[in-house]
Structure formats: structure tokens, C-alpha cells
Amino acid sequence: MREAAHPGRITAYPAQKLSPEATWTPERPLRDPGPAARKSPQTSTREPVIQEPVTSETAAAEPEATRRAAGVTESSRANRGWWDRNADEYQTEHGTFLGDDRFVWCPEGLDEVEAELLGPPEDLKAKTVLEIGAGAAQCSRWLTAQGARPVALDLSHRQLQHALRIGGDFPLVCADAAVLPFADGSFDLACSAYGALPFVADPRLVLREVRRVLRPGGRFVFSVTHPLRWALPDEPGPEGLSVSASYFDRTPYVEQDDEGHAVYVEHHRTLGDRVRDVVTSGFRLVDLVEPEWPDWNTSEWGGWSPLRGHLIPGTAIFVCERD
Numbered sequence: 001m002r003e004a005a006h007p008g009r010i011t012a013y014p015a016q017k018l019s020p021e022a023t024w025t026p027e028r029p030l031r032d033p034g035p036a037a038r039k040s041p042q043t044s045t046r047e048p049v050i051q052e053p054v055t056s057e058t059a060a061a062e063p064e065a066t067r068r069a070a071g072v073t074e075s076s077r078a079n080r081g082w083w084d085r086n087a088d089e090y091q092t093e094h095g096t097f098l099g100d101d102r103f104v105w106c107p108e109g110l111d112e113v114e115a116e117l118l119g120p121p122e123d124l125k126a127k128t129v130l131e132i133g134a135g136a137a138q139c140s141r142w143l144t145a146q147g148a149r150p151v152a153l154d155l156s157h158r159q160l161q162h163a164l165r166i167g168g169d170f171p172l173v174c175a176d177a178a179v180l181p182f183a184d185g186s187f188d189l190a191c192s193a194y195g196a197l198p199f200v201a202d203p204r205l206v207l208r209e210v211r212r213v214l215r216p217g218g219r220f221v222f223s224v225t226h227p228l229r230w231a232l233p234d235e236p237g238p239e240g241l242s243v244s245a246s247y248f249d250r251t252p253y254v255e256q257d258d259e260g261h262a263v264y265v266e267h268h269r270t271l272g273d274r275v276r277d278v279v280t281s282g283f284r285l286v287d288l289v290e291p292e293w294p295d296w297n298t299s300e301w302g303g304w305s306p307l308r309g310h311l312i313p314g315t316a317i318f319v320c321e322r323d
């Protein structure tokens with residue numbers, strides 16, 4: 001590992017500057033940053049979210065929502081900026097639901113404690129795990145508690161600052177999931193709870209990179225919005241139960257500023273597309289999980305709600321293994 005990439009710091013790897021020399025393997029020892037830079041999730045008290053002040057320079061007009069083409073570079077640039085700007089609001093709104101050290105796969109509330117999609121918790125001990133689209137790294141904290149050795153990666157520097165705020169004894173890496181700064185075969189497992197894959201123009205770039213950094217037999221589990229949802233309005237109420245668009249229309253959803261520059265992009269793949277992406281990228285699809293809405297979950301999260309959740313799937317979770 002590069003010396004700067006250790007718990008208590010965020011190591012940034014701009015995609016355009018990556019090179020073979022900018023890779024590391026978890027087999028190399030971590031440098032302990034000392035107690036001042038490290039907080040245990042079992043003993044620390046969560047600090048409140050401190051939001052960046054909004055000024056006339058940072059305030060922006062409401063973006064225009066449209067459907068149009070958006071390539072790899074435009075999507076990456078737009079989503080990095082969006083998550084940096086909205087990380088504070090996201091953690092304030094959803095931090096309680098996600099917890100500090102839970103592993104929640106989706107708004108339905110499916111927990112890895114019950115799902116065991118990465119395997120039995122006792123089998124996670126000493127396993128190296130890459131969390132992609134980690135946000136505030138809640139999943140990595142849970143993995144650490146099971147004895148695993150996670151690395152939390154996110155495109156957004158601001159999201160990873162929230163991971164620092166909460167604390168944890170694992171590396172934080174700011175990098176593009178389509179250009180992972182890790183050596184081949186660095187990890188036993190990889191996971192992504194709504195991270196990266198819904199936001200990239202070519203998900204095969206991410207899948208092939210994940211396959212490269214996994215050891216043979218390694219497992220990758222990722223969750224995304226269920227493709228069926230793209231045919232329905234993104235509304236939690238009854239209006240979200242009527243088909244309003246073609247399920248087969250793969251035109252990206254784009255929010256853009258007054259000059260037509262994308263500030264947020266989300267990409268649609270049909271269920272068949274997702275399966276083909278997994279298989280052609282060198283994985284074997286082990287399972288496809290469509291979580292049902294549990295009775296205990298009374299919360300709404302964007303277009304997710306008990307009303308819709310009891311009738312139609314909202315999340316698809318792909319369990320894949322590298323041959």
C-alpha cells in the first residue's frame with residue numbers, strides 16, 4: 001500500500017493519473033496512524049453532520065431533468081460533483097436508517113446479518129474486501145467487526161469525509177470504480193450497495209475491473225435499482241404504480257444546468273442487460289435476489305415506500321463469482 005493510504009486519511013487517485021505504480025495490494029502491511037487518527041466504531045460517539053455553508057458561489061439553479069445520451073466521462077464528472085455537493089444532505093436524511101456500522105443492501109432494509117450474501121459472518125474473518133461506492137463506509141465498519149479487512153472506495157471525496165467523521169480502522173480510497181488503483185488479485189470479496197453501477201455509462205468497465213482485482217473464486221455482490229422501476233414514475237404514492245415509459249428505453253436520466261452540462265446522470269439497464277454484463281465480464285451469476293418489503297419498514301426513501309414495496313420489486317441484488 002502507498003504510505004498515504006491508511007486508516008485516518010483519504011487517498012485520492014484521479015482516474016486520468018492512474019498508472020501501474022499507483023496500485024497496492026492488501027498483503028502489504030498497513031502503517032498504524034496512531035490513536036489520534038483512529039476511532040473504533042464500538043467505542044466512538046458519532047459526531048453530528050457538519051454541512052458546508054451554502055454561498056452565492058456554491059448555490060445553483062434547479063437543474064433541468066431530461067433523457068439524453070451521456071458518455072463515460074460526462075457521467076463520471078457529473079456524478080462526482082453531485083455526490084460531493086449532496087453528501088451532507090444524504091447523510092443527514094439517511095444516516096439514521098443506514099446506521100454507523102450496519103450492512104444494509106437497499107431501502108427495503110435487507111441486512112447482511114440475515115442475508116449472508118457474502119457468506120457466513122464467521123467466514124469473513126481475515127478476508128480482504130473491497131467496498132465500492134462506500135459513502136460513509138457503514139458496510140466496511142460492519143465488515144471490520146466481523147474480522148474482515150475492508151477497503152472503502154468512493155468517487156466522492158465529501159462522502160469519504162463522512163466516513164472519517166464517523167471513524168474506522170480501514171483505508172479510505174477516493175477513485176473511479178472503472179479504474180481501480182489496486183493490483184490484480186488483491187481481494188477475496190467485493191461488494192457494492194447501490195454504488196457506482198447505477199451511475200456509469202458502461203457497467204462492464206466496472207465489472208471487469210472488479211474481476212481483475214478479485215482472486216479466483218472471489219465473490220462480488222452488488223445491488224441496484226430494480227430495472228422494472230424505470231418504467232414507472234419515481235414516486236412513493238399511487239402515482240408510482242402506473243407505467244409511464246418504456247422499460248426498453250435505455251436513454252439515461254440526466255439533470256443538467258442552464259448550459260446543458262450534466263450535473264447528475266443515472267443509467268438504465270434491463271434485467272437481461274445486467275445478466276449479460278455480468279456473464280460477459282467473466283463472472284458466474286450465482287443468485288439474483290429481489291428483496292420483498294418487510295412489514296417492520298414503514299419509511300419512505302425517494303420512490304421506495306411500503307405501498308410500492310409490497311406490490312413491485314424495488315431492488316435487484318446480483319451475487320456473482322469469478323471463475
